[in-house]
Amino acid sequence: MNILTAPIIVAVLSAILATIIVIIDGIVNNYGEVTININGKKDLKVKGGSKLLTTLSEQKIFIPSACGGRGSCGMCKVKVISDVGPILPTEAPLLSKEEISKNIRLSCQIKIKSDIKIEIPEELFSVKKYKGKIVSIKDVTHDIKEVRIELPEEIEFKAGQYAQLIIPPYDKIKESVQRAYSIASKPSEKNIVEFLIRLVPKGIATTYVHTKLKENQNIDLIGPFGDFYVRETNADMICVAGGSGMAPIKSIIYDMYEKNIKDRNIWYFFGARSLKDLFYLEELRKIEKELPNFHFIPALSEPSPEDNWKGEVGLITDVLNKYLKENQNHKEGYLCGSPGMINACVNVMTKNGIKQEEIYYDNFA
Amino acid sequence: MIPNINPFILFFAAIFTSNILLANFLGMCSFISVSKDEKSSNGLGIAVTFVMTITTTINWFVYKYILVPFKLEYLKYIVFIIVIAAIVQILEMLIERVSINLYMALGIFLPLITVNCAILGVALFMQLRNYSLIQTIFYGTGSGLGWWLAIVLLSSIRKKVDKAPVPPALKGPGITLITIGFMAMAFIGFSGMLNVQ
Ligand SMILES: Cc1cc2nc3c(=O)[nH]c(=O)nc-3n(C[C@H](O)[C@H](O)[C@H](O)COP(=O)(O)OP(=O)(O)OC[C@H]3O[C@@H](n4cnc5c(N)ncnc54)[C@H](O)[C@@H]3O)c2cc1C
Ligand code: FES
Numbered sequence: 001m002n003i004l005t006a007p008i009i010v011a012v013l014s015a016i017l018a019t020i021i022v023i024i025d026g027i028v029n030n031y032g033e034v035t036i037n038i039n040g041k042k043d044l045k046v047k048g049g050s051k052l053l054t055t056l057s058e059q060k061i062f063i064p065s066a067c068g069g070r071g072s073c074g075m076c077k078v079k080v081i082s083d084v085g086p087i088l089p090t091e092a093p094l095l096s097k098e099e100i101s102k103n104i105r106l107s108c109q110i111k112i113k114s115d116i117k118i119e120i121p122e123e124l125f126s127v128k129k130y131k132g133k134i135v136s137i138k139d140v141t142h143d144i145k146e147v148r149i150e151l152p153e154e155i156e157f158k159a160g161q162y163a164q165l166i167i168p169p170y171d172k173i174k175e176s177v178q179r180a181y182s183i184a185s186k187p188s189e190k191n192i193v194e195f196l197i198r199l200v201p202k203g204i205a206t207t208y209v210h211t212k213l214k215e216n217q218n219i220d221l222i223g224p225f226g227d228f229y230v231r232e233t234n235a236d237m238i239c240v241a242g243g244s245g246m247a248p249i250k251s252i253i254y255d256m257y258e259k260n261i262k263d264r265n266i267w268y269f270f271g272a273r274s275l276k277d278l279f280y281l282e283e284l285r286k287i288e289k290e291l292p293n294f295h296f297i298p299a300l301s302e303p304s305p306e307d308n309w310k311g312e313v314g315l316i317t318d319v320l321n322k323y324l325k326e327n328q329n330h331k332e333g334y335l336c337g338s339p340g341m342i343n344a345c346v347n348v349m350t351k352n353g354i355k356q357e358e359i360y361y362d363n364f365a
Numbered sequence: 366m367i368p369n370i371n372p373f374i375l376f377f378a379a380i381f382t383s384n385i386l387l388a389n390f391l392g393m394c395s396f397i398s399v400s401k402d403e404k405s406s407n408g409l410g411i412a413v414t415f416v417m418t419i420t421t422t423i424n425w426f427v428y429k430y431i432l433v434p435f436k437l438e439y440l441k442y443i444v445f446i447i448v449i450a451a452i453v454q455i456l457e458m459l460i461e462r463v464s465i466n467l468y469m470a471l472g473i474f475l476p477l478i479t480v481n482c483a484i485l486g487v488a489l490f491m492q493l494r495n496y497s498l499i500q501t502i503f504y505g506t507g508s509g510l511g512w513w514l515a516i517v518l519l520s521s522i523r524k525k526v527d528k529a530p531v532p533p534a535l536k537g538p539g540i541t542l543i544t545i546g547f548m549a550m551a552f553i554g555f556s557g558m559l560n561v562q
Contacts, residue, residue, distance in 0.1 A: 005435055009431060021454055028462050086469060
């Protein structure tokens, strides 16, 4: 009997205190109904007290959020016109001075407490949540899978854009997470999206896709997002990507092939270590034959002897440098991949006279 | 037995002669780290005073009417800490609602009050010395004000010291600890005025 009194007293006391906290929380954090004014046009009546990002997504307006609201990706930026208090310490590292002066904030960090006015790009209104179903999963290299997902309704996107996969909780992962993946299929296939997903050791989303996900399973996604798409000019397109960076470039090339665009030169430099990291070679060679303005240049940095490789050898930056020197046309850069590769390629491109503002890239970091 | 001390004397003793910081050296970590500027020092001082007064009083009731009747006095450490944690959480919600600027100025230090040893120390002294309810309230408030006074004094001194030619090896925490030593010695000067245990 005595042995029980101590735990019971402590438990009862804690329960009483917890109840008091919940009651006070209900009173103090009750901000009532507030209005979110978007772009001066649309008024949304919502319950105050939550983060802007989650409140908007409950209203079916999806702001990009590759980290799922943890304040680490910096994708959820929104222009806030009314006063919502000073920049929070969690926002400061992800905002530049210029953005701060323009009232850009991280929507996953700021709480809505009173009426608020925001501005977001109009494209975001067409972003939707889709309940997809896996139609096929294929290995294209030893660590990249091609995942095709069927959608119940049509999706409109520009070749090069990405979507966010919603990974449900599994095994030790207790919360659902969202990760960005570039769409590899072409925009004309409106009921299918395809992704190329590279396994990151111990990565939450990629481990799920590579080990748990099976055909016919359902998976939710939100999209499309992103400003990585082809600009309508006559400049030569210099695309550089390796590994899963292939995804948006594949979409772009198939789109141009389908639209039969012949008046624009497209160069695609694919960097890989050895033959086992290369994929879609035959498909791209086939397009190269039928679209004479498309040039596909795979380069291996460490070909193994049994690869029997006859193409370019060397780092992708060196190969790129060689080709850029030979050709003096007006050029635009389209890069996709890891921050290291992008920085190195931007350097080579600017040295060869491509303007910084005409180099577009998707950073997979 | 309840000691026979006038609550007002206890109040002033807690501020000057038995200052929780400068005589008992409790609550040093936030004292040193937050005293860099006056504004946050004031904020934290107010918060500590508030939390100390309320938690010591509540803990007095909890001790007298729950722990003693059930003969659970040995649980006082864990129970006092639970009460302090709950009050700090409530305070945090209130400050966030009332003043976002103060909330941000306090930043990580507000939740840290929970583990501020000065707060627990005052509750334990109150119990150890057998204070009555009135004495407890005056003692708790006095200790909080004493802590506040000490941190504001230190932040003002540090403002001056920042501009002084301090030897590089002593810059930052080094010179601050030396300053605190001098402050403690100065406060010893008050001890002839009142003597309270
Ligand atoms: C716009 C955009 C488009 C993208 N498109 C694609 C795409 O088409 N295909 C694709 O595969 N990915 C793409 N990504 C990356 C993708 O969003 C994820 O970041 C990636 O798949 C890792 O997710 P994860 O949940 O498996 O790993 P997480 O659980 O997020 O873990 C990643 C952790 O692993 C570490 N890590 C990262 N890379 C490595 C590595 N190579 N080796 C060891 N550790 C590492 C990181 O430090 C991090 O802590 C894109 C990202 C963005 C922002
Ligand atoms: S969602 Fe990633 S920083 Fe806000």
